[in-house]
Amino acid sequence: AQSVTQLDSHVSVSEGTPVLLRCNYSSSYSPSLFWYVQHPNKGLQLLLKYTSAATLVKGINGFEAEFKKSETSFHLTKPSAHMSDAAEYFCVVSDPNRGQFYFGTGTSLTVIP
Amino acid sequence: DAGITQSPRHKVTETGTPVTLRCHQTENHRYMYWYRQDPGHGLRLIHYSYGVKDTDKGEVSDGYSVSRSKTEDFLLTLESATSSQTSVYFCAISRAKGGNEQFFGPGTRLTVL
Numbered sequence: 319a320q321s322v323t324q325l326d327s328h329v330s331v332s333e334g335t336p337v338l339l340r341c342n343y344s345s346s347y348s349p350s351l352f353w354y355v356q357h358p359n360k361g362l363q364l365l366l367k368y369t370s371a372a373t374l375v376k377g378i379n380g381f382e383a384e385f386k387k388s389e390t391s392f393h394l395t396k397p398s399a400h401m402s403d404a405a406e407y408f409c410v411v412s413d414p415n416r417g418q419f420y421f422g423t424g425t426s427l428t429v430i431p
Numbered sequence: 432d433a434g435i436t437q438s439p440r441h442k443v444t445e446t447g448t449p450v451t452l453r454c455h456q457t458e459n460h461r462y463m464y465w466y467r468q469d470p471g472h473g474l475r476l477i478h479y480s481y482g483v484k485d486t487d488k489g490e491v492s493d494g495y496s497v498s499r500s501k502t503e504d505f506l507l508t509l510e511s512a513t514s515s516q517t518s519v520y521f522c523a524i525s526r527a528k529g530g531n532e533q534f535f536g537p538g539t540r541l542t543v544l
Contacts (some may be wrong), residue, residue, distance in 0.1 A: 327452040327471075328468060330511055346525075352532055352533075360538075361521065361535040361536060361537045361539070362521070362523075362533075362535040363535075364532050364534070367532050368537075387468075408473060408474065410533075412528070413528075413530060415528065416528065417462050417481055417488075417525065417527070417528030418476060418479065418489070419464070419476070419477070419523075419525075419533055421466075421474040421475070422473055423472060423473040424473050
């Protein structure tokens with residue numbers, strides 16, 4: 319079975335400081351993993367995805383994530399937070415055989431000026 | 432942006448009335464999904480479709496039905512709306528299962544009084 323745990327429901331950082339949003343997954347298969355961002359009252363936008371190629375994945379807007387199989391983690395990072403990064407972030411794992419996706423409960427990122 | 436539209440974007444209805452939400456795509460993607468988003472729960476899968484007339488239940492399918500008579504359209508019906516179905520509903524599409532990402536529509540905000 320596939321599942322995702324986002325370890326922090328809320329994260330606050332100061333503008334210009336690093337961002338770390340944590341995600342652990344459980345999967346019976348070699349997983350495909352995704353991070354999505356949702357700005358207030360908007361739909362979800364793909365930040366990046368991992369599909370068994372390079373373990374360090376670069377996404378849009380300076381975000382990246384590292385797949386660590388031994389730790390079953392896929393944490394999202396950014397070196398320097400910007401005010402526009404304030405949003406809800408979702409970690410997602412897919413079931414490769416059924417075409418289903420499993421969402422974490424989300425992490426709300428606040429960026430303090 | 433992927434060509435996904437949802438209609439209506441906002442709806443207020445009364446308990447016991449039927450409601451149909453429509454998702455329309457112009458990408459010719461095989462997979463289509465309906466999710467609901469509620470605070471503290473992330474996105475939860477209601478139903479999904481893996482082809483015309485091929486659908487399956489998700490984790491929160493009770494009280495919902497779906498139909499897909501054309502590749503481009505996926506309808507979600509609440510046969511008799513209840514207040515617990517007040518939520519934001521998102522449609523998503525995916526080209527195939529496995530490592531392919533989902534693209535999301537803008538969402539429909541449904542209020543059941």
